[in-house]
Amino acid sequence: MIAYQLHRNAFGRLVFTGADGIAQEGVVPVRAFPIAAPDHGIALVDPHGHELAWIDRLADLPEEIGALVAAELARREFMPEIKRVLGVSSFATPSVWRVDTDRGEASFVLKGEEDIRRLAPPALLIADSHGIRFLIRDRTALDPHSRKILDRFL
Numbered sequence: 001m002i003a004y005q006l007h008r009n010a011f012g013r014l015v016f017t018g019a020d021g022i023a024q025e026g027v028v029p030v031r032a033f034p035i036a037a038p039d040h041g042i043a044l045v046d047p048h049g050h051e052l053a054w055i056d057r058l059a060d061l062p063e064e065i066g067a068l069v070a071a072e073l074a075r076r077e078f079m080p081e082i083k084r085v086l087g088v089s090s091f092a093t094p095s096v097w098r099v100d101t102d103r104g105e106a107s108f109v110l111k112g113e114e115d116i117r118r119l120a121p122p123a124l125l126i127a128d129s130h131g132i133r134f135l136i137r138d139r140t141a142l143d144p145h146s147r148k149i150l151d152r153f154l
Contacts, residue, residue: 004053006044006065014072016044016052024052029069034077035135036120042069080106081135082126085146091153094129101134108132113153124150 003019006027016027024046032041042055058066080101089096093112098105108128110116117125124136136142139150 002061002065006068008068014068018052027052028076029072031073035123035125079133079135081137084143085149088149099134108134116153
């Protein structure tokens with residue numbers, strides 16, 4: 001049983017009401033492990049970054065609160081998943097990458113090899129020059145052409 005309530009106000013912002021009855025507007029859900037365990041370890045934080053509540057598993061929440069948290073996370077997080085690397089302008093950086101993602105075709109500028117981060121194997125996180133992060137969930141599952149291009153940057 002949770003000891004708080006969560007709802008949206010008229011402006012669409014999340015409002016957290018604790019067991020003490022005090023309401024806090026502008027609450028934000030934050031994933032502790034966004035790639036490895038996206039539905040486990042979620043904090044509800046106030047606008048100043050102070051944790052108000054901890055959610056062990058999203059599935060453990062009452063349906064209406066879980067739906068609010070999931071919708072807010074989806075709205076805040078934009079991380080296209082790369083399915084194929086179509087091509088790169090150069091094997092030296094900066095280079096323009098053309099990729100096919102789960103959200104359609106995209107192109108971005110990779111400033112340097114340091115913008116490709118290794119996560120729990122075999123996942124990678126690539127940040128473009130604007131700070132947008134692209135996820136490769138399993139680099140070994142990519143087609144041979146994509147792996148060959150990616151290997152040149154790793």
